[in-house]
Amino acid sequence: MNVLEIRELSKKYIITNAEKPRYNTLAEKLDLKRLLSKQDKVIPNKKEFYALENISFAAKKGERIGIIGRNGAGKSTLLKVISRITDPTTGMIGLNGRVASLLEVGTGFHPELTGRENIFLNGTILGMRHDEICKKFDDIVAFSGLQEFMEVPVKRYSSGMYVRLAFSVAAHLESEILIVDEVLAVGDAAFQKKCLDKMDEISNSGRTILFVSHNLSTVQSMCERSIYIKDGKIIFDGKTSTAIQKYLGDGQDKYFGLGSFDVTELRRQGTGDALFENVTLEAVNLEKDDVPAMRTGDDLVITTTLKGINTVKDTNVAIIIYDIYGGRIIDANLAIQGQSVSFAPGEIKNITFALRDVLLKPGEYVLGLWCGIPNTNIDAIAEAIRFRVDERLSAKKFSITFDGVYQCNYDIQMG
Numbered sequence: 001m002n003v004l005e006i007r008e009l010s011k012k013y014i015i016t017n018a019e020k021p022r023y024n025t026l027a028e029k030l031d032l033k034r035l036l037s038k039q040d041k042v043i044p045n046k047k048e049f050y051a052l053e054n055i056s057f058a059a060k061k062g063e064r065i066g067i068i069g070r071n072g073a074g075k076s077t078l079l080k081v082i083s084r085i086t087d088p089t090t091g092m093i094g095l096n097g098r099v100a101s102l103l104e105v106g107t108g109f110h111p112e113l114t115g116r117e118n119i120f121l122n123g124t125i126l127g128m129r130h131d132e133i134c135k136k137f138d139d140i141v142a143f144s145g146l147q148e149f150m151e152v153p154v155k156r157y158s159s160g161m162y163v164r165l166a167f168s169v170a171a172h173l174e175s176e177i178l179i180v181d182e183v184l185a186v187g188d189a190a191f192q193k194k195c196l197d198k199m200d201e202i203s204n205s206g207r208t209i210l211f212v213s214h215n216l217s218t219v220q221s222m223c224e225r226s227i228y229i230k231d232g233k234i235i236f237d238g239k240t241s242t243a244i245q246k247y248l249g250d251g252q253d254k255y256f257g258l259g260s261f262d263v264t265e266l267r268r269q270g271t272g273d274a275l276f277e278n279v280t281l282e283a284v285n286l287e288k289d290d291v292p293a294m295r296t297g298d299d300l301v302i303t304t305t306l307k308g309i310n311t312v313k314d315t316n317v318a319i320i321i322y323d324i325y326g327g328r329i330i331d332a333n334l335a336i337q338g339q340s341v342s343f344a345p346g347e348i349k350n351i352t353f354a355l356r357d358v359l360l361k362p363g364e365y366v367l368g369l370w371c372g373i374p375n376t377n378i379d380a381i382a383e384a385i386r387f388r389v390d391e392r393l394s395a396k397k398f399s400i401t402f403d404g405v406y407q408c409n410y411d412i413q414m415g
Helices: 026-030 075-082 115-126 130-144 159-171 182-186 189-204 216-222 240-249
Strands: 002-019 043-060 064-068 090-095 099-102 177-180 208-212 225-230 233-239 259-262 274-284 299-308 312-323 328-333 341-343 348-355 363-373 376-390
Touching (some): 002 075, 002 208, 043 075, 043 208, 064 075, 064 216, 064 240, 099 159, 115 130, 115 159, 130 159, 159 189, 177 189, 189 208, 189 216, 216 240, 225 240, 233 240, 240 376, 299 312, 299 341, 299 363, 341 348
Parallel strands (some): 064 208, 064 225, 177 208
Antiparallel strands (some): 002 090, 225 233, 259 274, 312 341, 312 363, 363 376
């Protein structure tokens, strides 16, 4: 039985950019006659932008569906349309039951009201009756862990406390569909696990969950089915592991393998006071053959090239290796060894990390680059280069392999 059905859904926005006249000198700026002339009138430049285009899919009762894609792909817009926060431009949405949404921290909260008052306010917005909220009030408070703060105005809450309270209310609404966006990333690890356990419970009770997250390991563990969205269109809808592989591999072929890579065009976050320009991956081939590959146990030498844009003093630089689901495997950075780096505008520096005996099991991995100080990203590229680790030639005589990521060195003694 389908509790959600979407057919040929599109959401169009009109983007208006005003083209203003430019003046090169102060005299031109002060020339009133010129300012009043017709040629200098502001001319609006309008264009259409489709945040979603011809989206179609259905969700069955009790399904847990992951929705993945890069920033700006249209994931949040899709959830807002399903939640009836915004209307679609074209298409049809069929809902069979109530929808509980957790899209943004503090949505539906009034900052001047207390936690207790906001439970009733938010619950009412979500469609809960007053007697239903009263009946579940103690369970909502207990789940949030905010018993001591119920009489405190939520404007004094941290973002993590907002999430605790918002998720607790939404999770206790007996809705047929629960929609959860990236907001769980704000909470601490213990509460995230608590939320995931609750979503397991919700799904097992026959309710449907739509789950958006950039944490692919969480999507993998929670959702058997995932939808990969790119540029407002569904690229893949099916098994989660396949969706993740397509997401990670899409458009990244030239950033795969060993060698030297120009990373100036990659998606990044940060202040931009210094920027990664290049990264080189080299494997020390312990097999002593001519194959340019990395194998389990090889050394991996990673050289990063950064350029100073503004003056930067005493910053940290890190390389991070993730598995394909976003799990953090290796973190090597300057600060661990008591070092830092500074930049002057235009100054270029190379920083090399030599990783010894990298015992990653055969499979694909992702290299991330980071430059910054505590709580501030100067330049961060979450997905810079994908590379593969192959099996050692000497290991091919063994037929038994086990799942996992890391293969440690170990000795065995038998009595």
